[in-house]
Amino acid sequence: MNESKEKTAVRSELKVRGLLVENGVKVSEKESVDELSSRGYGVAENDEFLLAFYEALYLLDKENLDIENGKGETVDFQRVLQHYEDADENAWAKYLAYRDLRSRGYIVREGFGLGVDFRVYDRGDYSKDTAKYLIVSLQEGKPISIEDLSNVSKQTLSLKKELILAVMNRRGEVVYYSISELTLK
Numbered sequence: 001m002n003e004s005k006e007k008t009a010v011r012s013e014l015k016v017r018g019l020l021v022e023n024g025v026k027v028s029e030k031e032s033v034d035e036l037s038s039r040g041y042g043v044a045e046n047d048e049f050l051l052a053f054y055e056a057l058y059l060l061d062k063e064n065l066d067i068e069n070g071k072g073e074t075v076d077f078q079r080v081l082q083h084y085e086d087a088d089e090n091a092w093a094k095y096l097a098y099r100d101l102r103s104r105g106y107i108v109r110e111g112f113g114l115g116v117d118f119r120v121y122d123r124g125d126y127s128k129d130t131a132k133y134l135i136v137s138l139q140e141g142k143p144i145s146i147e148d149l150s151n152v153s154k155q156t157l158s159l160k161k162e163l164i165l166a167v168m169n170r171r172g173e174v175v176y177y178s179i180s181e182l183t184l185k
Contacts, residue, residue: 016065018051020075020083025056025067040107040126052110053084053091054098061099090137094118097137097166100174111135115144115152120164134161140169153179 016032018025026048027033033049036042041059042051051059059065060077067075084091094117101108101118107126111117111134119131134156138144156163156179163179 016059018056018065018067020067020069020080021050023050023087024053025051025065025080027051040109040121043110053080053087054095056080057084057095058099058102090139090142093139093166093168094137096168096172097135097174100166101135108135114155115148116155117166132162133164134159135164135166137166138168140167149179153181157181 016027016036017029018027027036027042028049033042033044036049036051037044041055042049044050051065056065056067057077057080060067060080067080069075081091081095084095088094098108098118101120105123107121109119109121109131111119115136116134117137118135120133120135121129122132134152136144136149136152153163165177165179167175167177169175
């Protein structure tokens with residue numbers, strides 16, 4: 001089977017269509033919402049289902065999502081990325097970390113406050129247990145203060161989670177570092 005036929009086969013399997021909105025991509029079709037939700041994508045809010053920009057970019061890259069703007073025009077990867085970068089200066093690093101973790105088979109959900117970008121569930125644990133890891137995405141050469149890192153580390157320890165720094169190097173590769181508390185006696 002040639003590459004274009006393979007892409008068409010994948011596209012016809014999962015027919016997810018979304019609408020680009022200010023804070024992500026809205027999906028309305030109930031079947032699509034159920035399928036995405038069961039796979040750990042998106043959040044339901046106010047009778048709407050919203051994919052975060054990094055989720056939409058990932059699904060768009062996998063050709064499992066078609067996105068339109070309010071005028072019925074198809075929106076491409078670059079345009080979605082531009083919207084994401086307008087909202088978050090660290091968008092590219094977050095997307096690369098998200099893509100890498102998803103491609104390794106992890107379920108990745110949005111983080112919560114104090115600089116945590118993602119919650120990552122051990123394989124097979126999603127909907128059965130809480131996230132095991134908290135991820136902070138960084139770009140090589142863009143510093144983070146020790147105070148900020150310490151605050152995130154303390155929050156992570158209090159939640160009994162493992163803190164992982166996902167650092168995007170200059171070549172666009174993601175390198176992971178585990179952070180733990182050091183106690184000197």
